[in-house]
Amino acid sequence: MKRYDVIVIGGGPAGLFSAGVAARQGASVLLLEKNPRCGAKILITGKGRCNVTHSENDPRKFAEHFGRNGRALLTALYTFGVEDVVAFFEERDVPLKIERGGRIFPEFGEARDVQRALESFVRDAGVEVRTSCEVKNLLIDDGLVKAVETRVGNFATGNVVLATGGLSYPETGCTGDGYAWAKSCDHQLVTPEPALVSVKLRENWTADASHFNLKNVRITLRADGKKVDERFGEAFFTHSGIGGPIILDMSSHIRDALKQGEVRLFLDFKPAVASDLFDKRLQRELAEHSNRAFGNSLGKLLPRDMIPVFVRLVGIDPKKKCHSVTRVERQRLLKLFKELELEVTGCEGFRRAIITSGGISLKDIDMRSMRSKRIANLFFAGEIIDLDGPTGGFNLQECWSTGYLAGINAARRQEG
Ligand SMILES: Cc1cc2nc3c(=O)[nH]c(=O)nc-3n(C[C@H](O)[C@H](O)[C@H](O)COP(=O)(O)OP(=O)(O)OC[C@H]3O[C@@H](n4cnc5c(N)ncnc54)[C@H](O)[C@@H]3O)c2cc1C
Known part of the structure; x- marks a missing residue:
């Protein structure tokens, strides 16, 4: 031998x-x-x-x-x-x-x-x-x-x-x-x-939003209402949930939090702008497009593919003229941009884990x-x-x- x-x-x-x-x-x-x-x-x-x-x-x-x-x-x-x-x-x-x-x-x-x-x-x-x-x-x-x-x-x-x-x-x-x-x-x-994994979400629309990167977003992790982690950077929706660098890096905290109770993520699409200022921006956009259908008014604020998802989630009739959007509806829109709530149901396993x-x-x-x-x-x-x-x-x-x-x-x- x-x-x-x-x-x-x-x-x-x-x-x-x-x-x-x-x-x-x-x-x-x-x-x-x-x-x-x-x-x-x-x-x-x-x-x-x-x-x-x-x-x-x-x-x-x-x-x-x-x-x-x-x-x-x-x-x-x-x-x-x-x-x-x-x-x-x-x-x-x-x-x-x-x-x-x-x-x-x-x-x-x-x-x-x-x-x-x-x-x-x-x-x-x-x-x-x-x-x-x-x-x-x-x-x-x-x-x-x-x-x-x-x-x-x-x-x-x-x-x-x-x-x-x-x-x-x-x-x-x-x-x-x-x-x-x-x-x-x-x-x-x-x-x-399994570590550095994507997570699964209760929301059933993520596949429709999975074509593009969410750049420069902030995601806050809350377990039973308490803030556990918060990161800024890149993420993307997947067919069954959300992934990307900031989610992968949060995933060990998410896994631990899931053992204790309810886990939610809050996604801020515009972290550089405070809520009150962003509300003013929304008012300006709606005023600028006042006679347009609401469904065609978000082009400057969102990637094109994300607009139908937002319109569906906010529950405003896409044909409604922008000047008729109520304050309450605008507040719902603001919440989607600044605090989109996502319920985590689990983490991916070894099959798609970046490391062990x-x-x-x-x-x-x-x-x-x-x-x-x-x-x-x-x-x-x-x-x-x-x-x-x-x-x-x-x-x-x-x-x-x-x-x-x-x-x-x-x-x-x-x-x-
Ligand atoms: C999708 C993905 C993307 C990643 N991207 C990055 C990145 O960009 N940067 C980064 O730093 N890390 C990245 N990683 C992590 C990185 O790939 C791993 O940390 C690294 O590959 C681990 O190297 P290793 O040599 O220890 O093991 P491995 O790369 O897993 O290699 C182990 C080898 O041992 C062989 N082997 C196992 N059992 C036996 C056996 N019984 N007999 C003979 N051979 C055997 C296997 O076939 C395999 O080739 C990524 C991982 C994944 C899955």
């Missing part, structure tokens, strides 16, 4: 990166991926453009975005941070640029270019890549992983990096396999939950090396770890940083 210094399981961003880094240290490295090609999930990141990282390059501030567990990321971020990622991709002809909200994307290319750059990185570093090769188990003896069992036979190894991801978007290959192996050798698992929260407990990983505290030659990288960040490139940066640390340390362990 051929023996490798390092076997990396999972060819996502974390696995590809740690395999290349370990091989560059001189280790013999085998990367095992169950899909026919590595990086299936990379292709769907950032709506096909891949939000590679985020411009916050102070590791402490970056780590704060990961909440309570964020501090554990500091060594990884100081070792391989945002600037290192930018340099890595620029060296491979994928220059990056900062976009709105500090999100960093390929300047010219798309997610496919990121996938190709990683594939050529592992190839040039001399990693042996086996795709369509599903790992079935880790063979452990005397407190060490001795071999990896696959459908096509066993591979002996000195070290293993587990980078099998979480449970989200299972069609990309993420079925939580690594959790079971880690659990079977005494690692604690923090219950995996929970995972291998940080208590069982030495986060300065990514090495298991239970099995001396086992390392972890990427989404499999109990770390979850918001949208904006934070989660991929976690993969690059933890992948780097795991790869370096797995390779060094065999040297020493």
Whole structure:
């Protein structure tokens, strides 16, 4: 049986990166991926453009975005941070640029270019890549992983990096396999939950409004009437509810609030204008179109496709002349613009979750090396770890940083 210094399981961003880094240290490295090609999930990141990282390059501030567990990321971020990622991709002809909200994307290319750059990185570093090769188990003896069992036979190894991801978007290959192996050798698992998800609404009209982005809106989350969260930015209606960056980033609060009771969202389409001023604006619009049908008067205030939805929700006859719209009707219209009330009935599941929260407990990983505290030659990288960040490139940066640390340390362990 051929023996490798390092076997990396999972060819996502974390696995590809740690395999290349370990091989560059001189280790013999085998990367095992169950899909026919590595990086299936990379292709769907950032709506096909891949939000590679985020411009916050102070590791402490970056780590704060990961909440309570964020501090554990500091060594990884100081070792391989945002600037290192930018340099890595620029060296491979994928220059990056900062976009709105500090999100960093390929300047010219798309997610496919990121996938190709990683594939050529592992190839040039001399990693042996086996795709369509599903790992079935880790063979452990005397407190060490001795071999990896696959459908096509066993591979002996000195070290293993587990980078099998979480449970989200299972069609990309993420079925939580690594959790079971880690659990079977005494690692604690923090219950995996779908995170960064769209939410379902009681309202049955959202499909009609799902064609366009709601830019620069404010959404307030209230649980049993109490304000829990409020965010400003981009969202969009979906067939069964509402999604988009601000909803995804609120979704963990929404999930928690749903466990307690009634949850409502209040959408302000015009957050930059106070209610009384916006009421004056409505009065001006109605006066300007005084002899027009109400249904044709909202063109300056709303995207065209949204107008029929608004007209239906406000309950004003669209044929009614604007000069006949009553004060009470105008107040209803004002409320729709400034405080559209939406009742949340649930959150989407793993099938459409951007990431998985929970995972291998940080208590069982030495986060300065990514090495298991239970099995001396086992390392972890990427989404499999109990770390979850918001949208904006934070989660991929976690993969690059933890992948780097795991790869370096797995390779060094065999040297020493
Ligand atoms: C729609 C969508 C958009 C996203 N957009 C962004 C974004 O723009 N920016 C950002 O920062 N993050 C984004 N994310 C999150 C990001 O994609 C993940 O954080 C990241 O892919 C996790 O990388 P990973 O290597 O840990 O795991 P994964 O990418 O999940 O890779 C794990 C790999 O392991 C393989 N594997 C699993 N089990 C086995 C087995 N038994 N044997 C062999 N191989 C196995 C899988 O096939 C898979 O290829 C997005 C996620 C989704 C779903």
